Structures are given as C-alpha cells and as structure tokens.
Amino acid sequence: MTLNQALSICRNRTKGDTSSPYFLACGCQPLHLGTLLEAHLFQKLADDGIGVSTGHYVDLPGSLELASGSNCVGAFVLVEWSDLDPRLGLRSSGGWSPASITDILGTCAERCARMADSLQRLSGRMPVVVVPPGLPHAPIGTTISAQASQVEMELESCLTGFLLRLSRLPGVRVLARSALAAVGSSAPRLDAKMELLAGFPYTIPYADALVEAAVGLMVQQTPKKGLITDMDDTFWSGIVGEVGIDKVSWDQSSHTQAHGLYQQMLGHLADMGVLLGVASKNEQSVVESALARPDLYLKAESLFPVRANWGPKSKSVAEILKIWNIDQTAAVFIDDSPMELSEVQAAFPGITCIQFKGKDANGVWELLGRLRDLFGKPQVGAEDLLRRASIQAAEQIRDAGDSASSPEFLRGLAGCVTIEYAKDPSDRRSVELVNKTNQFNLNGLRIGEGEWLRMLEKPETVLSVVSYTDKFGPLGKIAVAVGTRSEGTVNLSHWVMSCRAFSRRIEHHTLASLFETWDAEEIAFDFAPTAKNQPLQDFLSSLGLTGDDSGKYRISRAEFFARSGELPHSVSHP
Template structure:
C-alpha cells in the first residue's frame, strides 16, 4: 500500500464500525498512522489512532486508565532494557548481564495486562556487553515479547538512520508493512468477527500470479514451486474453506472464458466445481457483489472480499461498507498474516455432510431461481418445483446438524438464541421435542434445512430455517404440520427481534402470530385454529408430497 492509496481509502471509506486505539511505543511512529487506519478501514473499521508521546512509554504504563481505547504495542529491545538504546549509548558505562536481565524482567512485569497484542521489532543493539552476552540478552527479550503475544518482526523493519535523525525507528518504506501487522493484531484482539458464509476472490494476481488476459493461461503461475507458490497456498486455503461449507465466488474484471480457462487447463488446487458462481465483467466490482447477495439471498455482512488491488477494495468498501475487504499481499512474507485474518472469519473445523455439499446445494438453488424468473406467478413456480418435504421426528438420535443449523442461522431465526448439546439434551429428557426437515425438489436434494425445538410445556424455543429455501413456503407448511399433525400442543412462541431476523419476523406478522408493532420480544399465545387456516391456504397445491418419519 502506498501513501496516496492509503489516503484515498480513508477519504472514500464508509466504514460503519468505530475503534479508538493507542499505539504504546517509546519512539516516533506517527508515520504508521495513515496506513494503520487505512488497513482497518478495509476491514469496515473507522479507527482513531493515537500514539504515546516520544520517550514516555514507561510513564504511560504506570497510568491505570479505564476506558474503551484499544491498546496495542510497538516495542524495541531498548524498551525492555534502556541501556540498549542507540540514542542513549555512551562510552565508559559499565553494566553486567544480570543487571540487564533484571531490567528486562521488570519491564515485562510492568507491561502486565496493559498490552497483549502488537509487534516487537528485533532491532540490532549497541555493544554494551560482549557478543555472547548480547545474544543471550536479545534472546531473552524476544522470548518475553513473543510470550506476551507480540508479533515478532526482524531487524529489516528497523531503520537506524531514521531513528538517529528523527527518533523514528521505522522507515517510510517499511511503515505500510508494520502498520498492516499492527492492524491485524488490533482487529484480532478487539473486533468480534461475524462468521462469513461467502468468500469473494479476485483472480488475476490473487488466485494466481499474472494477468490471464495478457499473459495467457501458460503465463500465469500457481504451483507448489516457483513464483506462484504463495498463490498456490492461497488456493489450498480456499479449498479448505469450501470443504468447511463456505461458498466461493470469483469476482474478476475479465471475460468469462478467460476467467475459467486456468481452472480448465492447469492443475490447480481449486476446480470450477468449487465455485458457486463466477461474476466477471468490466464494471464496478461492488455491482457484481450486490448481484451475488441478491442471487444467493445472503446479507452483505456475511461476505468477505479479497483482492490484490487497494483501489478495488476501496471502491467496494465505499459502496458496500457491510462487506469485509482484505487485501491480498504484495509480498509473500505478508501472506501468513492475511490467512490468519481470514481464519477469524471462517470455521475450518470438521463440518457436517451439508457443509461439504453446500456449494452444490446453492447451485441447485440457482437452477430453481432461473426457472422462477420464467414462471408467470409465484404459486405456479412453487408447484412446478415438485417439492417434497421430509419431516424427521426422530432428530434427537443424530442432532449434530440441527445444533449447527440453530447456531449458524441468522435470518430465519426465532430469537437469535444459540444452543449447546447439553442444553438440547436437557430439553429432550424433560419431555421436549426436536424436529428437523429436508427439502427435495426436481433439481435435487437441498439437505437438512430446518430445525425446531419445543419444550414439554408446548413452548416454541428455537426455530430456524436455511436461507437457501426462503420464499418456498416451507415455513408455512411446517408450522401447519406442527399445529395440526405433530401431536404437539403448541401454546407459546418465544420470538425476539434481532438485527438479522427480519425474514422470520415478517412471516410471523403475515400469519398473525405477532402484531406488526410487537417490539423486541413477544411471547405469543397461539390462536391455532385461525392460524391453521391461513397456513393451509398458503401451501395448498404447492408440495408434491410430505413424508414424516
């Protein structure tokens, strides 16, 4: 990132989250400020960065301030041991290794809980001890910093010339890199990342090295050797994300045949089948991303966008601030920090069968959406899908997918409450019930798309449904079945309005389950007969079959 690029990003940013932060340091590092704030702006964070005044770090650490400012450190060997400061180096001063070790440990104790994130720059130090003792001391300092959780940076990030002349230990050339590392540490320790469902990736100089439209397929590089090795690692990471249930979309300024050609003609980790869609064209990428959101029926804040070009990132951040943007690194050494950031957004643990098949499930949904656009009425379209709803009344036997669905679904979610296996077990052993449902249509099997928990008193505690099947009227039929045929005497629903569950709230209002001006929380007592009639009317003739087991 260049200085003018950072300024442009900040000028055009519409970041919706704010973060006040202070960089704890003993030196002049204000040249980090525009880059630090720009990197955070690309993460949808409007940062206000302050810096400890020059030479006052120890005094600052003695101040016990209770406020909302996030603290992050940028430390050097002489912060731990002042005798190692080049600007304070004097001849004739006699010090011993034990004395300096005690200084190091004392400063480490002073840090305490003030800062547990940041960077430690392992700058060279003046010869206050013999070579062996200096190495022992340097190793101790670095060890203390790393144990505190600071990111270790080599002496390449240090400029002795700038430090001696200006008190500024980080050269302007290295400032963008150090700022990017600090931004990652700030983000990781102070921002709770919303789990992302979609990764949007650029292709040229991101998925591979080179520009396929100029270099040709043979000229782009992505292999486990040579100049494209970093891009190969990136593709391997994306492959793991797809296997964990994250949807992958290519967003590229390209022609469709060129965008797909490397995946068709080269041996790459990613295959065409790993992508749920390719969005290519020569307009603004924000427009392509908006199309993805509409077609997948997923909110923009569940997207993370990766591109090597800071101008493209700034354009998307400006138009679609809810999208999280991450810059693919220009330097290979920065790749681990980028992947570490991406891991904050995605869960790479072993997923369910539905997770591993999610890309195919959304492709099935896309086929249905294409047919919907060609059908005169919604009712005709739904009837033409030949839908079968399979309701499982024995879901307690294998409830892993139900728990996952409850804990990941946001839009069609009764109250936003999550559930643990122990909590669910307690409800079931107390006489409650767990129901799930699978949807099949003429295009294929959509997998397990619904989970519902009712306690022994007839209170609807949890109800979620995958956004893949919204606008299919599945919710209408399932509730009709629950009220009419399940054998459950449903009496009360525990609805809580969240900032994400507008689709479920609208359904409840439409069916009369809650009033339009219900507010944040409603425990509705059900008029089952009236509701049953409305639900039956909404689903009559739509489902080819309903199977219960």
C-alpha cells in the same frame, strides 16, 4: 489478566441465578484457575448467569464423572502428566526405577483409556474443551534433556493416541499442542513452590494464558461463510487479459507458487463448505476460459458465482452476496489492489478485506493461516458440503421469476420434506442452525450448546428437525423448531429456517406436521422482531397473525389449515 484483575471482575460483576454453569475439571487444586475462568468467561460472554463448579482434588477421572452428572452447559478439562500417573508430577514419592517406569507407562495407558470413555459420555451432555499437558513431566529419561528418551516418546505416543481419540468426538475440542506451546510462551509455567505448598502447579501468568486460550476454544467466533476473490495477481500471477490464458501462472517452476498455495487453500475451504465467488475486472469469457484450464488446483465449479466485468468491484460483491444470501459480515474479500480493497470496504464496512501480496511468500503463508482461523469451525457437517449446490439450485429457482411461487412450479420440484422429532443430542447441526440463522428466525435468540442439550433432556421439549430434497438436489437439514408441549398447545421458543430453503413452503409443512404429529389445537410463537427477521415477519403476516395481549402470536389448527394453502411436497416422518 492478573489475578487481582480477575478477582476484581468476579467481585464487581452482576450475578444472577447461575443459569450458565461451567465445570472446571483438573487434577490440581483449582485455586486461581476457577477465578480466572469465571473472569474470562464473563468478559467473553457478559452473561450474569455464569458460574464455575469444580471437581475433586487429585481425582481427574472422578471429576469427569461428576461433571457428567451435573447440569453444566460446558466443561473445561485440564490434563497434566500427573493426572496420567502421579509419579510424573512433583507431589509423589513413588520413585522412577526401571520397574516403576514400566508401571507408569501402563498406568498412563489405563488412565487415558478410562478418561477417554468418561469424556465421551461427558461430551454427549455438554461441549468440552480439553487442554493437554503443558507442564513438564518428571525428568525420567536416561538421556540428557535435549535428547528424547524412549520412555518420553512412549509417553508422548500414549498422549497422542488419547488426544486423537478425543479429537474424533463431536463435542470435544482439544487445544492444539502447537497452540499450547505458544501459550504464555515467554513466561515460566511451573510454580514448583506453589505446587508443593498448595497443589497448584501453574504460575499465574501461564494459568491466565491457558484459561484464555481454553475459553477461546469454547466460545469461538462465528466462522465466515464466503470468500470473494480477485483473479489477476491474486488467484493467479499475471493479467490474463494482457498476457493471455496460457501465460498466467501459479506454479513453482514459474516462481509463482504463492498463487498456487492460495488456490490450494481455496480448494481446501471449498471442501469445508465455504462459498467461493469471483469479482474480477475482466471480460467474463476470458475469466471463464482461464478457469477451464485443467491445471487449476481447485475445481472451477467451486467458484460460484463468477463476476467478471469492468464495473466497480463493490457492484460485483453486492451481486455475489445477494446470490449467496449472506450478510456482508460473513464474507471475506481478497484482492491484490489496495484501491479495490478500499472501494469494496467503503461500500461494505462489515466485510473483511485482505490484501494478497503474491511477492511476499511469508505474507501469503500467514494469510493461509488467517483464512483457517476465519473459516474454521469445531466440526464440518454434511450440510456444509451441500451449501454451494443448494445455492446454485436456489439461483435456478430465482431465474424462474414469478412462476417460482406458483403451485405448478412447486409441485414440479418433486420435493420431499423429512421431519424428525427424535431429540438426538449428538446432532449439533440443529443448534448450529439456531445460532447462525438471522432472516427466518422467530426472535433472534441464541442458545449455547450446553443449554441446548439441557433443554433436550426435558420431557416436555418438542424438537422438529426438517430436511428437504427435490429435483435440484438435497438441501440437508434446513429448519429447526423447538418448543414445549402442554394441553393441546405447542409453544415455539425457537424457529429458524435456512435462507437456502426459502420459497418452497417448507415453513407451512413444518407447522402442519407440528399440528398433526402432536395433535395440537394451537401453536403459539415466542415472536420478537429483529433487524433481520423480516422474512419470518412476512410469513406470520401471511397467516394473518398478530400478537395477543401478552405479546404472543397464536394460530389455531382450523385457522392454519384454512389459510396455509396448498402443501406441495411429500412428507415423511422417520
């Protein structure tokens, strides 16, 4: 994007009230960064409420404090070497004597520690993207530039320690320095003339590339949830039904390490909570025997379900998606056969189909990187790691058929519902649930992390976070209800529940708890139908609810307890 294009976007875009303000904190004059940031955010979000606030010139620590006190919904923090010590930039005249260099190192360490503290506070109020230095520092090494000097290594070490600390903060996303190296790689970065003239050190193409990368970190695509893999010549090399279980391979000595790498990547994804399934044209028993080999690079139980048969792959994929209860757009299908990929893609246009080319080592390496980007997320939570086990438990409940909804069966689960009302801003799982749940979702409304944190700060906000466990194991945090409380009414603006928790009457327990905890006489719902929230609609219908004149759905305490039926689980409120 050029500066003129950014100016044009900012001039022509519709502007409403600034309901989604972002903070840009940098030590330089923000100048074009602010324009480019507003334009890129608007392009990405198409939100009329976007605005960009900036801090103080040459005072990045002060700007961070300003951001912490703001009502922004996200912050972009650009750090350059001159923010760690001005003598590392162009506008200082402090000199680079040996004594100064010692002092510079001390100042850098002190500023990094101070800024890390500020960023910790800031990230408790809004999501933060941190962009590490991309411009060169002053040429203070005593070596030629191709030889790393001790002082440069000291500076790098200080910076790495700072970024490491930030990467451990839940609300902070640090732009990887490897990604930064690729940002606008062909364009010059430093505009020394503009830095000396106006305090703006970046060339416009580099500033644009930097901002685009930072916005990409703030507004990340929804990660995929599940990967369905082929077996023969994909998961392993060889056709297992022809060569036998012991002859398929995935190791360096057989020159089939590309498949071993793929297996390791699948194991890594499983450890992140990604669902892995198998769709193979084989005999089920043969595949299961091969998956029992002890030299697999991932645990065989990570693969669930395994569908091996001679029918169309799309049929197996359909079964797997149904068991996972995820939309096709949340899945990736990998196979070595273009024909199979084409058949699945035709049946599921929304699925991401990728060909595995075992003979193309570079291609496999690129595939692993692509899988990281498809499934990566800012933070892996405890619930991610429970997903596969809870789906297997749900499958057991489904196997129970009609009896699964009987009071006896539900009582037999020995379920325990835990409902927390503390508004914990560090709990990112709740907003994640709101933003990724489609089926049991009150209205489909999404909410940004920053807006979420602003909402929690309001005293009238009620947040109900529901966890569940039963004899099949824990499901973790699986439901969230958010609303406001006023004069005996709890008004729910958001209410979601993971599909893994269906059929257990947890939604009934949630409402009962809201009535009792807040001594409410009525619960009102900001319900809106969506293409996917039929389960929520069915629930409201089961309680006999319809919209009133204002479109709101309401239920009184007496109506709810008369219609809710048995509440089968024990409930705790920590």
